[in-house]
Every structure is written in C-alpha cells, then in structure tokens.
Amino acid sequence: MNETVSLPVVGLGSESPINPITMLDYLFPGFNLLANFLQTHLGINLNLYLPVLLSLSFVAAAWRYLSSWISDTVESHLMSVVDVRTDDEIYNMLMGWVAQQTFSQGARRFVANTNLNSRLYWWMWSRDDDDEEETDETGAIVSKEKKKKALAYTPTFGSHWFIYRRRLLIFRRQQPAQQNAFYSKSESEEISISCFGRNPWILKELLNEARQMYMKRDEAKTLIYRGTLKGTSLEPRWQRCMARTSRPFSTVILNEDVKKKLIEDVTDYLNPATRRWYANRGIPYRRGYLLWGPPGTGKSSLSLALAGFFKMRIYIVSLSSMTATEENLASLFAELPRRCVVLLEDIDTAGLTHTRDENNSDTSTSDTTDTTTTAVITDPKSPTGNKPVHPGRLSLSGLLNILDGVASQEGRVLIMTTNHLEKLDKALIRPGRVDMQVKFDKADPGMTSAIFRAIYAPLEEDNLPSSSPTTTTSSTSPALAALEKKLQSLTPGSSPVSGDQAQAQKEKEDKEKQQKLESTLQKITLLADEFASKIPTLEFSPAEIQGYLLKNKRDPEAAVAGVDEWLVVARKEQKEREVELALKKEEEAKKARKKAAKKAKKKAKKGKDKKKKKKVVVEESSDDDDDEDEDDSAAESDDDDASGSEDDGEGSGSESEEEKPKRKGRKKKAKKSGKKKKEENNTTVVAPVVEVRVDTPPPSGSEADAKIAGVPELTKLDNEQTAAAALVVVAAPAKTMTIDTKKANEEPVEKAQVSGDSGYGAASAVEAAA
Numbered sequence: 004m005n006e007t008v009s010l011p012v013v014g015l016g017s018e019s020p021i022n023p024i025t026m027l028d029y030l031f032p033g034f035n036l037l038a039n040f041l042q043t044h045l046g047i048n049l050n051l052y053l054p055v056l057l058s059l060s061f062v063a064a065a066w067r068y069l070s071s072w073i074s075d076t077v078e079s080h081l082m083s084v085v086d087v088r089t090d091d092e093i094y095n096m097l098m099g100w101v102a103q104q105t106f107s108q109g110a111r112r113f114v115a116n117t118n119l120n121s122r123l124y125w126w127m128w129s130r131d132d133d134d135e136e137e138t139d140e141t142g143a144i145v146s147k148e149k150k151k152k153a154l155a156y157t158p159t160f161g162s163h164w165f166i167y168r169r170r171l172l173i174f175r176r177q178q179p180a181q182q183n184a185f186y187s188k189s190e191s192e193e194i195s196i197s198c199f200g201r202n203p204w205i206l207k208e209l210l211n212e213a214r215q216m217y218m219k220r221d222e223a224k225t226l227i228y229r230g231t232l233k234g235t236s237l238e239p240r241w242q243r244c245m246a247r248t249s250r251p252f253s254t255v256i257l258n259e260d261v262k263k264k265l266i267e268d269v270t271d272y273l274n275p276a277t278r279r280w281y282a283n284r285g286i287p288y289r290r291g292y293l294l295w296g297p298p299g300t301g302k303s304s305l306s307l308a309l310a311g312f313f314k315m316r317i318y319i320v321s322l323s324s325m326t327a328t329e330e331n332l333a334s335l336f337a338e339l340p341r342r343c344v345v346l347l348e349d350i351d352t353a354g355l356t357h358t359r360d361e362n363n364s365d366t367s368t369s370d371t372t373d374t375t376t377t378a379v380i381t382d383p384k385s386p387t388g389n390k391p392v393h394p395g396r397l398s399l400s401g402l403l404n405i406l407d408g409v410a411s412q413e414g415r416v417l418i419m420t421t422n423h424l425e426k427l428d429k430a431l432i433r434p435g436r437v438d439m440q441v442k443f444d445k446a447d448p449g450m451t452s453a454i455f456r457a458i459y460a461p462l463e464e465d466n467l468p469s470s471s472p473t474t475t476t477s478s479t480s481p482a483l484a485a486l487e488k489k490l491q492s493l494t495p496g497s498s499p500v501s502g503d504q505a506q507a508q509k510e511k512e513d514k515e516k517q518q519k520l521e522s523t524l525q526k527i528t529l530l531a532d533e534f535a536s537k538i539p540t541l542e543f544s545p546a547e548i549q550g551y552l553l554k555n556k557r558d559p560e561a562a563v564a565g566v567d568e569w570l571v572v573a574r575k576e577q578k579e580r581e582v583e584l585a586l587k588k589e590e591e592a593k594k595a596r597k598k599a600a601k602k603a604k605k606k607a608k609k610g611k612d613k614k615k616k617k618k619v620v621v622e623e624s625s626d627d628d629d630d631e632d633e634d635d636s637a638a639e640s641d642d643d644d645a646s647g648s649e650d651d652g653e654g655s656g657s658e659s660e661e662e663k664p665k666r667k668g669r670k671k672k673a674k675k676s677g678k679k680k681k682e683e684n685n686t687t688v689v690a691p692v693v694e695v696r697v698d699t700p701p702p703s704g705s706e707a708d709a710k711i712a713g714v715p716e717l718t719k720l721d722n723e724q725t726a727a728a729a730l731v732v733v734a735a736p737a738k739t740m741t742i743d744t745k746k747a748n749e750e751p752v753e754k755a756q757v758s759g760d761s762g763y764g765a766a767s768a769v770e771a772a773a
C-alpha cells in the first residue's frame with residue numbers, strides 16, 4: 004500500500020502521459036500536493052476516488068453553467084428589470100430611497116456613504132448645495148459640518164432580495180465587466196432592480212415613489228442650475244448649483260402694481276388652457292420678460308422669487324461668461340425642461356449690439372434691426388472692459404435663433420436682464436421675444452424705508468438671541484429646554500400647575516409677546532422713515548443700502564445714527580470708482596485707437612503692396628529739368644529687362660537702396676504733374692494696372708495683343724511710347740499690340756493701336772506687367 008502518486012510535470016513538450024490527477028491539479032492547483040499528503044500520511048489513494056471526484060467536478064461545472072443559463076432564461080423571459088444609469092439624476096433618487104429601506108439598513112455587508120449621489124457626476128447632482136441651515140428632530144440647528152457627515156448605508160455589490168408592496172424584488176448592484184478607463188473603480192457601478200413577471204408596473208411605482216421622495220425635499224426650495232462647461236471635454240451642461248429656500252415675492256421691493264401684473268401675466272401664461280390657445284392658433288408658446296435697470300436693483304432677486312413662486316427650476320446663463328458661445332447656448336437650450344425659468348443675464352454685455360468694436364460708451368444707440376451682426380462677447384464689469392473675454396463669438400442672429408428656434412423649449416419663461424436697455428438691438432426685445440418690460444430703479448424714499456423695515460422688522464422665524472427664554476439655537480435646543488422643564492417639575496417643592504392656570508399663563512405670554520411685537524414694529528417704522536429721509540432719492544441702489552444696513556443688522560438705531568457718515572464715505576467711494584472707471588475707459592479707448600491705427604496702417608500697407616504688385620508705371624522722362632531721373636529710369640528699365648522683369652518694380656532686387664526713395668519721389672511727382680507734363684509734351688504716365696493679360700501668346704514674328712485693364716487714372720498717352728513700353732516687357736517679338744484700359748477720370752485712353760518698333764525709354768511703365 005506504499006504506492007506513491009506519480010507527479011508528472013505537465014508542460015509543453017512534456018513526454019509524460021497526462022493522468023487524471025495531473026489534470027485535476029491543473030484545474031485545481033494544489034490538488035497533487037493534497038493527494039501526496041493524503042497518500043503519505045493517511046494512506047488514502049485518491050486515484051481510487053478519481054472517478055467520483057471527476058463526476059462531482061463535472062456536476063458542479065454543469066450546475067454552474069446550468070444555473071446561469073436558467074437565471075438568464077428566467078430573467079429574460081419571466082422577469083422585468085430596470086437598469087439605472089449612474090449618470091442620471093434617477094440614480095440619486097433611487098439610492099436615496101434604497102438607503103431608507105430595511106433591507107439596506109439590515110444588510111451585513113454594506114457601503115457607507117456620506118453622499119449618495121452619483122460619483123460620476125457628483126458635481127452635477129450634488130445635494131450638499133443647500134445654502135440653508137437644517138434642524139434636526141429636536142428643532143436644533145444642524146450645523147453644515149454635522150449635516151455633511153451624516154452617514155447613509157446602502158447594500159454592497161451583489162444581489163439583494165427585498166419585499167416591496169408584497170412583491171419580491173431584487174436590487175442588484177455590481178461592478179461593470181469592463182472597467183471604463185475614464186472613471187475610477189469606485190465611480191463605476193451598475194444598478195438594477197428586477198421583479199418576477201412580465202409586467203414591470205411595480206418597478207415603475209417604486210421609481211416614482213423614489214422620485215417623489217427626492218422631490219419632496221426640494222418642495223420649498225428653488226433649484227438653481229447654471230450653464231457651465233463640463234470637465235475637460237468642455238461640453239456645456241446645466242449644473243445644479245444651489246437649492247435655496249424660495250424667496251417670497253414680498254421681499255422684493257418693487258412697485259406693487261408691477262409685481263401684480265407680472266404675476267398675473269405668468270400665471271395666465273402657465274395655465275394649460277393658454278397652452279392650448281397658443282397651439283390652436285399656431286403661435287409659439289413662449290413668453291419673454293426683460294428686467295432692466297442699474298446694477299443691484301433687484302432684477303435677479305425678482306427672477307428667483309418668480310421661479311420660487313411658480314415652483315419652477317431656474318436655469319441661469321450669463322452671456323458674459325465663457326459658456327455663452329453660440330454652440331454652447333444652443334445645446335444648453337436644447338436640454339431645458341419644458342416648464343422652467345431661463346434667466347439670461349447681462350444681455351447687453353454679450354456685445355449683441357451692432358457697435359461691437361466700439362468702446363462701451365459709444366454703444367449707446369441701437370436703432371438697427373440688423374440681426375446678422377457678429378459680436379464679441381464682452382464684459383464691461385471686467386477690468387478688460389469691452390475687450391472680448393472669450394474668443395468664442397455669439398452673433399445676434401445666433402442668439403435669436405436659439406431663443407425662438409427649434410431647440411428652444413416651448414413653455415419656458417424667458418427672463419433677460421440688462422443694465423443698459425439702450426444698448427440692446429430692437430430685434431432682441433421686440434414683442435414675441437420680450438412681452439413685458441420691467442424697469443428697476445435706484446431707491447426712492449419708499450423703497451429705502453421698505454428695505455429698512457424688511458431688515459429690522461422681527462419675524463417669527465428669526466433666531467432670537469440665546470439670552471431669550473424662547474431661544475431655539477444650537478446652543479439651547481428645545482430638547483434641552485424640555486428636559487430642564489421636566490426636571491423643574493420633578494424638583495421637590497415645585498408645585499404642579501393646573502391646566503387652566505397654564506392656559507392663562509400662556510395667553511398672557513402671547514399677549515405680551517404681541518404687544519412687544521407691535522411696539523417694535525412701530526419703532527422700526529419710525530426709524531425706517533427717518534432713515535429714508537436721510538438717503539437722497541435715486542442715488543443709491545437697494546443693494547448698496549442693504550449692504551450698509553447689514554453692517555448693523557441687529558441695531559437699527561445705530562444704522563440711523565451712522566447714515567450721514569456712511570453717505571460721505573459711500574459718495575467718496577462712488578466718486579473714486581467713477582474716476583477709476585473713467586481712467587480705465589480712457590486708457591482702453593487710447594489702446595483701442597492705437598490698435599485701430601495700427602490695423603489701418605497695416606491694412607493700408609497691405610493694400611499698397613498689393614497695388615504695387617499690379618502697378619504699371621509708365622514713365623517717360625523727357626523733361627529737361629529731370630535729366631537725372633531720366634537716366635535712372637532708363638537704367639531701371641534696363642535692369643528690369645535684363646533680370647527678366649521683376650514682379651514688383653519697386654522691390655526689384657537690382658534696385659539699390661538709394662534709388663528707392665528717388666524713384667518713389669519720381670512716381671509721386673509723375674502722378675501730380677501728369678496733366679502738366681502732357682501739355683509740355685513730356686509724357687510721364689503712372690498707370691496702375693489691375694489686370695494684365697496677354698490673350699494670345701505671340702509666336703515669333705506674329706501679331707500680339709496685350710490687354711491692360713483697370714487703369715483708374717491714366718493721362719492720355721503718347722501711343723507710340725506706351726506701346727513701345729509694353730512691347731519691351733510683354734511681347735518683345737510682337738509687331739503690334741493693344742493696350743486696353745478702363746475709362747478713368749476725364750481723359751481715359753480706351754485703346755491704343757501701336758506699332759512695335761518704338762523707343763525703349765518707357766519700358767519701366769510696364770515693368771510690373773511682366
């Protein structure tokens with residue numbers, strides 16, 4: 004029985020026979036070792052059990068295959084499955100729901116999260132964006148720090164069975180078979196929920212419930228989305244940036260009639276009947292509002308209040324931002340939901356005025372309806388002023404297309420804001436695009452007084468100072484107060500208070516509270532009026548006044564007392580700002596002028612060069628006074644001719660630096676004295692030729708036609724001389740040629756039939772023609 008198990012080496016080219024143990028060792032590494040061990044120490048020969056072991060292995064493998072086949076078949080034919088994408092907001096909704104389920108809380112293996120949102124686009128769906136404080140179950144304020152560290156538990160990877168509305172469902176969470184190189188392992192996962200049966204209604208109900216739960220949290224909030232560029236791909240996206248407690252309309256100080264009208268208008272527009280009305284008449288179902296006025300007068304505040312009032316999300320794009328290129332805006336608008344508020348900020352700074360290259364101050368008039376103007380995106384608030392802040396360009400026509408093109412969602416409320424109504428193109432604010440304009444102004448006494456009251460009037464929601472007995476702060480929580488009360492009642496000697504007495508006590512307290520509130524309000528109203536009387540009308544924006552009051556937010560008397568001092572400082576600062584702005588503007592204007600001059604110079608030079616290239620200088624110098632010139636000219640012609648005619652006479656390589664200015668002077672002189680010279684029979688013609696064409700290549704000895712066209716200024720030529728010049732350069736062998744010029748000025752030469760054997764001296768006249 005001391006038989007040893009052979010341990011053949013399995014490998015390529017091995018001669019040894021492959022026995023079952025080797026095979027098993029290959030399939031289950033270590034099997035051979037185990038066999039040896041059993042053989043040596045226990046005397047068990049595994050060879051005897053091999054058939055059984057092999058059968059079991061086969062059954063196991065078969066079962067694995069079969070079970071997966073069965074589950075696939077059952078899943079595909081007898082189950083319904085919903086897959087949830089991790090880059091969609093539904094992921095956050097579902098995970099939020101899952102985290103609250105008992106199967107999740109009772110899981111033995113789970114994932115602990117501080118943030119349940121998709122890791123792929125956490126920036127997009129981030130829920131840590133609430134700018135509000137939250138209270139816990141005892142009413143105490145939960146600090147942001149504490150809130151962020153709250154833990155949520157979700158089941159780990161694998162399948163998790165649970166009961167939902169008496170139906171058996173499976174929550175599956177797994178890592179994808181193929182890892183996306185772009186995302187880290189923890190970011191990529193696949194989520195699905197399945198149910199038995201071919202009808203997936205239960206899954207839809209579950210998702211709906213998750214969605215409702217998710218939305219409920221935002222019920223009293225205004226969700227703010229901003230158009231941004233996503234990551235490195237720079238793809239435009241709406242990024243959820245904040246969930247703010249909806250701002251009550253009453254807190255935006257504006258003419259009550261205007262506010263009422265605005266609300267009525269939007270209410271009517273959002274009415275489903277209105278939608279049908281629009282559809283029946285084929286009118287695009289859109290409504291636009293323009294809020295205009297100086298900075299800090301409440302335009303954005305009103306937009307947010309409006310969105311909150313109608314429980315709509317607000318999508319904000321600043322046209323002075325990097326995002327605001329035509330392409331980006333188009334794709335952002337295409338992604339808008341059907342019912343929302345779109346806020347286009349700073350439409351004047353988009354440079355969507357027709358005077359795009361001018362300085363800001365020059366762009367004050369806008370009476371054109373040219374919708375094809377291309378504009379540079381500018382930001383006057385930026386230190387660069389009217390300089391483009393982004394190389395991308397947004398044309399007015401592009402914006403108009405986006406606003407009322409196919410990509411623009413019907414049903415949205417479009418709000419545009421601007422600080423400069425006068426800069427806007429009329430096409431942008433015509434009815435249909437802007438149906439209602441609301442003007443905002445700096446604060447008048449009524450407004451100032453209202454701002455004062457809004458800041459100092461006590462509200463129930465206010466957290467009163469911790470010294471107050473009714474304080475609800477994190478330092479003195481209601482739970483603690485209740486505990487103290489309980490302790491007090493348990494303290495020996497403290498007599499129990501009867502129900503009636505307690506009621507009376509409470510009523511008394513309420514009355515006192517009410518009286519105190521009224522007297523405080525009275526006091527605040529008086530202070531508000533006093534404060535308003537000290538602020539000059541329409542000098543400061545509500546934002547500026549609010550800014551000052553917030554410095555004394557708990558002390559209205561101090562605010563009133565310090566207003567004179569503040570006025571002096573504020574005016575001084577304003578003046579400084581104005582001077583700074585003026586200086587900056589001047590500097591920019593200077594720069595712009597310099598740039599324009601440089602550009603013009605460059606352009607002129609370019610044009611000149613171009614002209615020169617096509618210029619034919621016909622120069623004949625038989626002037627006695629200009630002997631030297633004549634010699635030079637002849638020499639030049641000789642040079643040109645010898646060098647096979649240069650393109651540019653002036654730039655001829657054979658011309659010396661000294662000769663250049665001389666020749667330039669001659670040309671000028673020739674131009675000026677063209678007529679005079681003609682009279683003197685000393686014909687010097689400078690004739691810029693735009694086009695020179697030799698129609699037929701002249702065979703040796705045959706007749707050649709040279710056409711010179713586009714001569715804007717041509718003094719009557721001595722035909723023989725001109726033709727001679729042409730012959731030298733263009734068609735030396737030709738006997739006759741035609742010079743065809745454009746009619747110019749009063750004395751054009753239409754055609755000159757000349758003979759070929761003329762003088763040589765005027766050859767430079769056509770030097771460029773070659």
Ligand SMILES: Nc1ncnc2c1ncn2[C@@H]1O[C@H](COP(=O)(O)OP(=O)(O)OP(=O)(O)O)[C@@H](O)[C@H]1O
Nearest residue numbers: 254255256297298299300301302303304545546549
């Ligand atoms: N009419 C107003 N009523 C209430 N608050 C106002 C008003 N105007 C300004 N404010 C306050 O001033 C601040 C700035 O206001 P807001 O952003 O709405 O001004 P804006 O007109 O949109 O400015 P900009 O043109 O610079 O965008 C806000 O905190 C807001 O509360």
